Amino acid sequence: MKAFAANGYMLRHAKLEVRLVYTGFLLLALVGMVTMGAFELYHIGPSPSRVEAYYRGGESAGQMTFAKTFRELVEVTHFHSFIMGVVYLVLAHLFLATGVSASVKRSVIVAAFAGLASDMVSPWLIRYVAGELAYLQIAAWIAEWIGFGGMVGVPLVEMWFSNLREAFPPE
16 A cells, blocks of 8 residues: 555556465456346346336336335445445546546446446435335446456556566567
């Protein structure tokens, strides 16, 4: 962590051992993203009507579902706010240590945060305000995928493949 305090720290210059640790974390985060996507698509559903039925109750994919209770929403919000806050913090720090432009960094970091914040608030809005806000939930998932995908993919590429470009410059 001391290296992050150095002005201009870049992942591509990190020692092999440090890159291995960061890569392990990024791969575990990628597994988390894939399982999150599987949950979103197969358990909740990819359509606004299925998202609405998941939180408000009703018929979804031929099965009757019950509305999420206040307690269920509190449990999910509590867990996600702590865990995803830490994951976001670590991923954002790793992403900031890459060579992409400042505007790309800001865009990806804001997209990831906006997706996370919307993902935490939209179940409440769907359940207690209006089912049509399921579109917000789907937009949150997309923003999370874009933001977290960038924060995982760019550091991995930069740590392991930027040196290849330096070793084998284009002719």
